[in-house]
Amino acid sequence: MIPFAKPIIGQEEIEAVKRVLESGMLAEGNVSRELEKQYAKYTGTKFATVTTNGTTALSTALEAMDIQPGDEVITSPFTFIASANTIAMIGAVPIFVDVKPDSYNIDPDLIEDAITDKTRAIMPVHIFGMPAEMKHIMEIADSHDLQVIEDACQAHGAEVEGKKVGSIGHVAAFSFYATKNMMTGEGGMITTDNEDLYDEILMVKNHGRGKQGGYSHYRIGYNNRMLDIVSALGIEQLKRLPESVKQRRQNAQEFNDFLSEFDVIRPQVEDKGLKSSYHLYAPRIFSDKMNRDELVTSLRNEGVGSRAVYALPCHKQDTYLNIHQWRWAKFVNYPNYSKLSLPVSEEIGQKHFDIPIHPSLSTEDKEQIENAFCKILG
Ligand SMILES: Cc1ncc(COP(=O)(O)O)c(C=O)c1O
Missing domain, CATH: 3.40.640.10 (Type I PLP-dependent aspartate aminotransferase-like (Major domain))
Known part of the structure; x- marks a missing residue:
């Protein structure tokens, strides 16, 4: 993997x-x-x-x-x-x-x-x-x-x-x-x-x-x-950081180019003037045929360490649904987080997944990742 x-x-x-x-x-x-x-x-x-x-x-x-x-x-x-x-x-x-x-x-x-x-x-x-x-x-x-x-x-x-x-x-x-x-x-x-x-x-x-x-x-x-x-x-x-960020950005560019071939995959977008350091490379899948969890499982079956890190945004976590149990709730008025609808973060939660982007990825690793997408998405 x-x-x-x-x-x-x-x-x-x-x-x-x-x-x-x-x-x-x-x-x-x-x-x-x-x-x-x-x-x-x-x-x-x-x-x-x-x-x-x-x-x-x-x-x-x-x-x-x-x-x-x-x-x-x-x-x-x-x-x-x-x-x-x-x-x-x-x-x-x-x-x-x-x-x-x-x-x-x-x-x-x-x-x-x-x-x-x-x-x-x-x-x-x-x-x-x-x-x-x-x-x-x-x-x-x-x-x-x-x-x-x-x-x-x-x-x-x-x-x-x-x-x-x-x-x-x-x-x-x-x-x-x-x-x-x-x-x-x-x-x-x-x-x-x-x-x-x-x-x-x-x-x-x-x-x-x-x-x-x-x-x-x-x-x-x-x-x-x-x-x-x-x-x-x-x-x-810290001495390694500049080179590591450069390599992560290069890997991200390669994946962006490659994944643009697939209509159902959309990467996180870097707006003008911003430079991501790509701690994670996390696109979204928009497909009627395959949901995110199925894609993550398929990628893992192909040896790609994929995950979905924030499937539940904070307001959907039990911590905030049960905030009335937190010690400060006696003194502080919390919003009713269970009534909160934040549709964009909820949708990203459902659709995003990450794939390895770290600077130690070899050419063979990147090929393996790209071949996995070709095999899974056709
Ligand atoms: C966005 C964000 N904030 C805060 C933290 C907390 O950092 P730490 O795990 O070092 O306590 C993390 C850690 O992953 C994080 O990703």
């Missing part, structure tokens, strides 16, 4: 981790500072700080932005559930706004209608590595005095008009989970240009400690610190 992800771990990664182990300094320290410096440079942001994973990157940023219980945060329903959960975790209310049919990303034209006097922030998600329409989203946010937190957990290296994602919103979160374009097994990063927010983020992620360290604490915080062992891996992975 051609796997949907294949992390590249070379001798460089092994040596880097070994050096940290041999140094005996395992916790967040100088190696993490170096990764942060290099990541900030890569994304074109002033500040970056490591966290334990993408989830804590998002929740740390939301807390540092002082999002309060009952505040509303607008986000996409077509995402990994962590995006919404980090909002709900702190007592805020995820407000799901439908996505656009071709990009699968939040529809800026629908955001305005969802804004109320409780709205505090917008969390666009760059889904599968495809950047959301940040220019439009920032204009809406500016005109309503809202904060924007980019969920860039899947989008290392993606760009909007030449700017890397993570440098456009007020703050952004990245995940370094094992299957991501840049990975450390588990890990995360927050980027921002705002120094006050950065200072607050450092406190939230480290038990409210001030910059000077020591045992004076200034606010409630967590331990969302990263290990230097993990950051060492990150530094080596």
Whole structure:
């Protein structure tokens, strides 16, 4: 089976981790500072700080932005559930706004209608590595005095008009989970240009400690610190990222060209000015003869590691259908998510599937994938 992800771990990664182990300094320290410096440079942001994973990157940023219980945060329903959960975790209310049919990303034209006097922030998600329409989203946010937190957990290296994602919103979160374009097994990063927010983020992620360290604490915080062992891996992975994104984009172009032969398959569309980093390559099937699940099974029978990742968008997940059981429900009014109809994300949920796109795909792998489509779809 051609796997949907294949992390590249070379001798460089092994040596880097070994050096940290041999140094005996395992916790967040100088190696993490170096990764942060290099990541900030890569994304074109002033500040970056490591966290334990993408989830804590998002929740740390939301807390540092002082999002309060009952505040509303607008986000996409077509995402990994962590995006919404980090909002709900702190007592805020995820407000799901439908996505656009071709990009699968939040529809800026629908955001305005969802804004109320409780709205505090917008969390666009760059889904599968495809950047959301940040220019439009920032204009809406500016005109309503809202904060924007980019969920860039899947989008290392993606760009909007030449700017890397993570440098456009007020703050952004990245995940370094094992299957991501840049990975450390588990890990995360927050980027921002705002120094006050950065200072607050450092406190939230480290038990409210001030910059000077020591045992004076200034606010409630967590331990969302990263290990230097993990950051060492990150530094080596970051070196591979530009080439990896280039290769993913090349593979995507090849698949786009090939799949355009099939009327029933439509890829995720990259609008002008946007550059996806293709964490996943996820087209949709529109056929009377074969549904998505049958296609995924057939592809898997041909040795292609295909899946349908978000068959259920967030508002259709039990977590949100049963939100009245969540501890904050005593204090916060949630919408009745079961009454929510978000037809575009629901349709993409039914029709999308992904196929391997990672940079380790060989010419033979790509041929095998293409032959599988020919065999299945005729
Ligand atoms: C869109 C999105 N947001 C948030 C996360 C959370 O990241 P992590 O798994 O590192 O906690 C992920 C992880 O896959 C994600 O895909």
